[in-house]
Amino acid sequence: MANNLRDTCVRIANGLATFKHRPPSITPLSRLAGQLQQSGGALERRAAKDYDAIAGSLMQAVVAGAGLSNRQLRDAAWCLWSTTPALAQNQATSDALLRSFLLADSPRPFLTLASSFMASFSDQMPAQKPTSDTLAALAIRWGGPWGILQQKFKFFDLTQGPRLLARAVIKQDKPATDILKEAGLSAINAKSGYAKAVTVSLLDQLALGGEKDHIARLGRIRRYALTEGGKPLYEDLRPNLIEALLRPFENVTAEKPVRDAFLEVVLYLFGDPRLKPENWSFVPAVLREIVQRWLTEQSLRQFLDIVDRVADDSMWRYRRAFWEGVFNKGLIDDAWVAFGPDGKRLAKELFGKEAKFASLETEGRQIESGHAVLLLHIGDGVVADWSHNGKCNIWSDATDRSAPRLFKLSYGSDEIRIRKGSGNYETDSLLSLMHLHSPTYHWQGKVAERLRRMTGVQIKQPDYRLRK
Template sequence: MSGLKASVRALRTVFRPALSIPATTRIAREADKIGSVASGADSPKATKNYNLVANEILDKVISTCELTRREARDAAWCLWETVPALASDGATVTSLVSATEASGRRQPFRALASSYLASYAPDRSRIAEISAVLMRLAAGMGKPWASLQNDLNLFHVVEGPQNLARMAVQRNISPAAVLTSYGLGAVNAQSGFTKFCIATALEQLRDGKELRHDVRLQWVKTFALRDVRELLFQEHGPLVAEALLFPFGNSTPDEDVTDKFLAVLLRLFGDPRSQPAKWARMREAAAIVRRWLTMQSLRQFLEVVDRTAVARMWKHRRAFWGAVYDRGLISDAWVVFGPLGADAARRSFGKDISFATFDGGTVDRGHAVLLLRIGRGVVAEWSHNGRCIIWSDSEAPGAPTLHLSTYHPAALRSPNGESPSLSVPVFAITHSGAEFYAWQSKVAGKLHQMTGVRIPLSEYQVK
């Protein structure tokens, strides 16, 4: 027995705080994370200083190695969130488990079960021991605990969160709402157990447990985000992105689907083209988003300019650049809008979309430029009566860089006027003879020189 007392005294010595213990401890704030006692749950008393309670429990274990039912209830709230944390000492945990099992009453069990849910994390000290006693006792504790353990194996340290997450996904409700449906009460969405279950549910969505894209998007928006605008838990960021994107695989969904998913992702993480640091933890997801944004930028340019351009000319440009995209030649795209185009783009694609604007210079309010990375080169496709300009080497002096926020118009124009020769470093051509595919065939020839891919007339011919 002297060895046991020495180990408990050592625990007090190691964890005794150098500063005075605050009147309001972290464990008191856990009261908001679990429903009321009437619903079968328990909560710590906000008026108690559980840091002091933890020290009193240690004194009791030193002197008797036994805890009363009331002490066991208090000790349950001192396992992980107090200083000292009682779960760090095996003797104290053994005394708590013994008192809870010997009591035969629901109150110590409720406290232990509620503390487990509030503070759950799979790597918590002695979490498996607490899990085991809860599994043994749950069947005799009535509603809601018996049903939760029977249906979900809730207190199994590994299977419990997985089963709860699976049911949440199947029923399209949050893990907290599943627990509430069993009568547990208003379990807070930020409790440790709910937090871990949301992460598990996101992993299941990522791995294809819900292939209906609209349902998956709605689940993430409702239960993993706060007000649909920010992450409920910042550490869930990569899981959220992967759950939204990975089930698509290498396919690109319809435009209305990509627009809805991009609206959420760009609001949460920004544009990976201009804010790559925010996507550093999720490079594979970023690659998918960049691919979708390339197509969206092409659509921005075509659809916005489509409203003011001459239809007989514009339909040929739409057909040509659509054929270039379909061939997989466009690795990146970025749009520069004048004031009219910027307003129209936000109305059509949402205020969180990314594009650039003109900075000074002489340019019509409705004009726009589509910047494309093709092979080693960069293309500037001007709207209306502007030219198509191609720099063979995107790293050459004077070649425009994609993803800037503003551009001076002169930086996107040919330095030598029109130069439709394949031998010059800056190719430039006006969009004349569209009906006879004059400019298209010359641009296709330039792209073939740059990429080795020849696009035949049949692929960009207007049907």
């Protein structure tokens, strides 16, 4: 039995030795991998070499008129912009190198040049136009993913490439990486120069109305121009960001939920301009005015909406109608709110964690947790209107030493009222008025007259009459 098994194994071994069709030394899988590499399916990365030294020797070779091998051309691609010396800074050297890339008999130098170009891409890079023209020609010659991208997006064109890819990102609501993968190219480096150029173009197109739906535009900005934590992908693109966020509102009235959604992002990115004006020094005046107007309306709404919930005030709806009427007349220049504990909690729930307001602190007497005070700049004066049974306090001159200043982060009760105790108080420059006889519009008429003296604008009863 053992001899028979041994003889059989020997015969099989001898047969394999003389078999004419041996297994190929290059497997189909290896061949496929090679084809993928040749077609440019992956962006290349710089190897760990001393490219400064390589750049120096390559420059000498080019000056001497020596021909470069494909391997040298691939090294040269990484030495065009990011080495000392940068070969692209010398026009004669860069022209000679680009001619060599055009004459190369292998796609590998082109693939490396394309990867280097994307990594270093900027509008300041030397030899940018001749390099982009060379890459465009080579992409058509060698085909593959780069050829597809060149035909579909004019990918290597300095302006059209980023613009058309950014347009596709907006239209398809896909990251550029996914669009590139669909063409067969591996993920673009999010920090590459080309990726930044696409982001610039995306923001600029959104600023000019590239997405008509405001909430959809906000979503694209969040997904494609901000990090997962909500910070800018590129700090130096803050001017482009603010334009994309706000410019489409220049001649448009946005709904309250839309304004609140944009304010949350804007305030997180740039801070509240009322509290951090230095952060807004670079923002065009028209865009600052949009945010200022929204914040004024939001602060007024914070007060009215929150007090609706926390104040036990049967006459409250008359106060709401009055101040909304004053706002609609365009008399409120700035608004700020100070909340007790209940109001602070509800304000964050209703208006988002970036909503800004002040704390109302105990001073001399216990402030109820639901108390709130609305502070307004109207004309030359300041108004502090208290919730609950509090009074409406008006300083006709905002420069009066006793007048409160808006946009502090906390207020004591005594600094935002004119007098303690019950009863009214009235002088030429001061008014402390209880909210009495609201259904007959008694206090509203007296406040409206005081505001007329401060602004020159008459507010008539139909402007603030309660609509039942």
